[in-house]
Each structure stands twice: as structure tokens, then as C-alpha cells.
Amino acid sequence: MSKRISLIGVPLDTNSSYMRGAASGASVAVEALSCDSANLWTETGYDMSVVFDDKGLLELSETPEAMALIEQAAVEAGTSDATPIFVGGDHSITYPLVKGMHQAVGEFTVLHFDAHPDCYDEFEGNRYSHASPFSRIMEDGVCSRLVSVGIRTASGHQREQRERFGIEWLEMKDFASWPTLSFDTPVYITFDMDALDPAHAPGVAHHEPGGLSTRQALDIIHAIDAPIIGADVVELNPDRDINGVTGMVAAKIIREIAGMIQKNAR
Numbered sequence: 001m002s003k004r005i006s007l008i009g010v011p012l013d014t015n016s017s018y019m020r021g022a023a024s025g026a027s028v029a030v031e032a033l034s035c036d037s038a039n040l041w042t043e044t045g046y047d048m049s050v051v052f053d054d055k056g057l058l059e060l061s062e063t064p065e066a067m068a069l070i071e072q073a074a075v076e077a078g079t080s081d082a083t084p085i086f087v088g089g090d091h092s093i094t095y096p097l098v099k100g101m102h103q104a105v106g107e108f109t110v111l112h113f114d115a116h117p118d119c120y121d122e123f124e125g126n127r128y129s130h131a132s133p134f135s136r137i138m139e140d141g142v143c144s145r146l147v148s149v150g151i152r153t154a155s156g157h158q159r160e161q162r163e164r165f166g167i168e169w170l171e172m173k174d175f176a177s178w179p180t181l182s183f184d185t186p187v188y189i190t191f192d193m194d195a196l197d198p199a200h201a202p203g204v205a206h207h208e209p210g211g212l213s214t215r216q217a218l219d220i221i222h223a224i225d226a227p228i229i230g231a232d233v234v235e236l237n238p239d240r241d242i243n244g245v246t247g248m249v250a251a252k253i254i255r256e257i258a259g260m261i262q263k264n265a266r
Contacts, residue, residue, distance in 0.1 A: 092130040
């Protein structure tokens with residue numbers, strides 16, 4: 001039996017540090033999923049047209065209460081019969097999402113795709129910045145393991161934070177010698193679109209050359225060897241996109257994560 005998958009838009013970008021625009025990425029990515037130029041079959045052989053349930057956008061105001069609303073939405077999604085894929089929004093939404101999912105399902109590993117470690121203690125005075133979600137996650141102990149893939153711009157402070165929290169980084173400079181990932185717990189995926197090289201995904205606020213190709217990212221997703229209990233795809237900024245390319249890439253990432261949710265369901 002196919003596993004139902006809820007698509008939940010989280011249109012929040014108030015914690016973006018450089019430019020806003022990611023809030024509109026949620027609707028653009030979901031719209032791209034139904035583009036007639038493609039279909040909803042995954043590379044792993046699953047038809048997502050029969051399992052996707054578009055829940056629309058969360059109603060969020062630009063107030064501190066938004067984070068609590070996102071957390072509650074994650075609790076509700078995590079305790080439902082469907083597996084959630086949240087579509088952002090900037091990366092700050094991942095902290096309340098992971099916090100809520102932990103309440104709902106218990107222990108899991110976070111597999112984090114990103115150019116940036118996003119583990120500043122605070123950024124520009126904001127402890128809930130999109131540059132800080134993984135410090136909050138690790139402080140709260142709401143994941144059993146954090147693996148960050150695609151890292152290629154890390155300050156000295158973030159390197160200290162990595163040691164403090166025991167975060168695993170797979171840095172792009174070491175790509176040729178990356179180990180094969182294996183997981184002893186279920187996995188939650190958080191995919192920042194700037195993990196990809198800007199040649200593959202120009203529609204992001206922070207262009208950081210030297211990133212993953214779309215194929216390399218998909219290969220990592222397809223190799224996940226544990227159940228996937230949820231995911232988020234964040235930081236698509238349509239204002240920066242070219243011909244909708246990044247929107248279609250985000251849709252592809254969502255589709256292939258959904259296919260692996262099916263494949264690894266237990």
C-alpha cells in the first residue's frame with residue numbers, strides 16, 4: 001500500500017539575513033510539481049500522483065508566534081497517517097519543524113543538505129535566524145545525529161559549533177573521499193536549495209559556487225538506507241530564479257524524497 005504524503009507550505013522568510021523572497025518559494029515549488037512538462041513518477045518507480053495530498057500554505061503572521069504555529073503544525077503532521085514534506089520558506093523553519101516532529105515520532109537523524117552549516121549561535125542578533133537553526137536543534141537535543149552535506153562556506157565560529165555539538169560535515173572540498181552514509185535511526189531530510197551549485201539552482205538568495213550537482217544530490221537521497229519520517233525543502237527564492245529552473249529542481253527533489261519515503265517505508 002502506498003504511503004500518503006502531505007505537502008505543507010511554510011511561507012516564512014522573516015529570519016532571512018541577506019534578502020527576502022523565500023516565503024513565495026513554497027507555492028512555486030508545489031506548483032512546479034504539477035507542471036505539464038514533467039510527470040509525477042519518481043526515478044525509483046513510484047507514481048506520486050496517487051499519494052500527494054496538497055495541504056496548502058500555513059497561515060503565518062510575521063510575529064514570534066509563527067514559530068510556535070510551525071511547531072504545532074509539525075506535531076499534527078507527524079502524528080497523522082501521512083508523511084509530511086514541508087516546503088519553505090527560509091531555513092529558520094527547520095528548527096520548529098524538527099522540534100515538532102521529535103514530539104510526534106521520537107528519535108531520528110537529521111540529514112542536512114546545504115552550502116552553509118547554519119549553526120551560528122546567533123546571527124545579526126537573531127537566535128532564530130536562518131543561519132542558526134541547527135544550534136537550536138542541537139541545544140534542545142531533538143535529533144540523535146546531525147549530518148550536514150555540501151558544506152563549503154564555514155566561519156571559525158561555526159567550526160567551533162561543529163565541535164561543540166558533534167555535528168558531522170561532508171564538505172565539498174573533500175567530495176572525492178566522502179564515505180557512504182548509513183543510518184541506524186529514521187531520517188528527517190532538510191534540503192536547502194543552495195546546497196546545489198548555483199549553475200543548477202540559481203533561484204536562491206545566497207549563490208555559493210562549488211556545490212553539488214542535482215544528480216549528485218539525488219544519488220545521496222536515493223542511497224538513504226533507513227525510513228524517512230519527513231522532510232523540508234527550503235530557500236527557493238523565485239525572485240532570483242531564471243526561467244523557473246530552480247522551481248523545477250525543487251519539485252524534482254520533493255518528488256524523489258517522496259519516492260524514497262515509499263521505498264523505505266516499514
